Amino acid sequence: MKYISTRGQGGAKSFQEVLLAGLAEDGGLYVPAELPRFDQDKIRSLRGLPYNELAFEVIQPFVAGEIPDAKLKGMIDDSYTTFAHEAVAPLTQLKSHQWIMELFHGPTLAFKDFALQLLGRLLDYTLTERGERAVVLGATSGDTGSAAIEGCRHSDAMDIFILHPYQRVSEFQRRQMTTVLDSSVNNIAVQGNFDDCQAMVKQCFADQSFLPESSGKKPRLVAVNSINWARIMAQVVYYFHAALELGGPDRAVSFSVPTGNFGDIFAGYIARGMGLPVDKLIVATNRNDILHRFFQSNDYRKQGLEHTLSPSMDIMVSSNFERLLFDLQDRDGNALAEQMATFEETGKLSVSEQRWQKVRELFDSSRTDNQDTCDAIKVIFDRTGYLADPHTVTAIRALEEVATDRRTPNVVLATAHPVKFPQAIEQAGLDAPKRPHHLKDLLDREERYEVLPNDLNAVKRFIQNHLT
Structure with a gap:
């Protein structure tokens, strides 16, 4: 399997090169040169497999020849033993043709665990094999940070730096990151918004000269955001999982996905x-x-950022959208x-x-504002007894607005546990859910993070001064 940049430069890369690079040298995103294709008999043969075995079958073609199958399978098995539900991604039925796929049973209660538990292991394996160290650098609008920290913190080969927008993530989300006190883990609260954080991450990848050498070697900057193809x-695996549970491939399935950065739905x-x-x-x-405006009126343009009850989607520009545009341009990188x-230059396309x-x-x-979010949380709970977080509820509500074939199963991706967003639940007139046992004392734990101005040089200096 070879990978190419969406912007056409740099030639074909291997999986491990793409894993360690994250962003392509030309500023583009890596995508497979060709996708592996499963025929209907192959997909049918995957029915009934436990999640970890299905994951191996789906992921192996993307990695083939670079990591021994036994090693890859071991990493996948280890990744999903950390999940609290035996089904890993259980399906709950809401209506005759509507299901919720719960993607929040991982260690940090968000869908990011599916990718980042595996990504941390893939990085650790590859860096150890190469005798290299890495600086893991990421920006988060809420959930990526804690999932990245949890996935990478146990590796001796990595220092971790996560940027989040100061006072623009929920307290629960912030504390999941900032109460991890390992010396290799560094949280930076940037006095700006998520797009500012993400822009600084991209600028650091574009010019890595600020990283100091240690013992004659320069550490490698590694991306954990969804710009990294491994994410x-x-x-991709849980789309196969849901479809197979609901009769695929012998009938099609539709998916409704809460998304700001476009990565989850691009999968x-x-x-x-x-x-x-x-x-x-x-x-x-x-x-x-911005995504809704594109799909409704072909208008993809930057607008001012609003702070909402679903902060993980408070994003002005969707990084992964470039991967879809690449296909729409007939894969013409230039x-x-x-x-x-x-x-x-113009802020629009x-x-x-x-x-x-x-x-x-x-x-x-579909688009949902704050009031409609609260109303929908309450209505869905009163009607079904199901408590959805403010991101998931936008996807449930989307199914009320978007016409789909009622004979087609509709699957909503539940991207986070409602306990992470008590403000939205309480504004909906409901009691905030109790925290899981392993996070019961989260709000009492010691925190450590640095508040920095919205300044790239300040962030670079902090990284330089906190490498282990």
């Missing part, structure tokens, strides 16, 4: 490209609705590079009417 790869697009019958992919957003340069109509055949979208 997408791991998330569904990849699953479809691999041969999984997917009828619709529905993008659910909050007031920060054309995509020009388009992204125009977007950087659109595609041809023909291409937009083509993408609309698969994708639809």
Whole structure:
């Protein structure tokens, strides 16, 4: 399996090169040169497999030849033994044709655990094999940070630096990161928004000269955000899991996905490209609705950021959207590079009417504001007894707005446990859920984090001064 940049430069790369690089040298994102294809008989043969065994079957073609199968299988097995539910991603039925796939039974109670538990092990294996050290650098709008820390903290080969927007994540989310006091873990609260944090991460990857040498070697900067292909790869698995549980591949399934950065739903697009019958992919957003505006009116432009009750989606620009644009440009990296340069200059882009109509055949979208979020949490709980977090509820509500075939199973991706967002639950007029046993004392634990100005040089100096 070889990988190429969406912006067309740098040539084909191996899986391990892409794993360690994160962002391509030309500023693009890595994607497979060709997707592995599963025919219907192959998909049918995967029915009934435990989640870890299904994950190996789906992931192995992306890694083949670079990590021995036995090692890869061991890493996958270890990753999902950390989950609290034996099914790993259980399905709960809400209506005759509507299911919730709960992706919050991992150690940090968010869907990011599916990818980051595995990513940490893949990085540790690869760095150890190469005798290298890495600086893990990521930006988080809420859940990626704690999942990355939990996935990478046990490796002696990595220092971890996570940027989050100061006072713009929930207290629960912040404390999941800042109460990990390992010497290799560093949390930075940036006095800006998530897009500011993400922009600084990208700038650090573009110019890594600020990293000092140690013992004659320079550490490698490694991405844990969903710009890292391995994140997408791991998330593809649960689309296969849900479809197989609901009759796939002999009937198609539709998915409604709360997403700001487009990575989680792009994994569904990849699953479809691999041969999984997917009828619709529905993008659910909050007031920060750049994706919704594109899918409804071919208008992808930056607007001011709003602070909402679903903070993990408080994003102005969706990093992974570039991967879809690459396909819409017929995988022409030069054309995509020009388009992204125009977007950087003007803050807006659109595609041809023909291409937009083509993408609309698969994708639809919905937007939910704060009041509708609270109303929907209450209505769904009163109607079904199911308590959904403020991100998941945008995807449930999207199914009320977007027409789908009622004979097609609709799966909502529940991306976080409601305990992480007590403010939204209480504003909906409900009691905040109790914290799981392993996090019962979270709000009493000692915290450690640094508040820094929205300044790239300040962040670089902090990293330089805190390498172990």
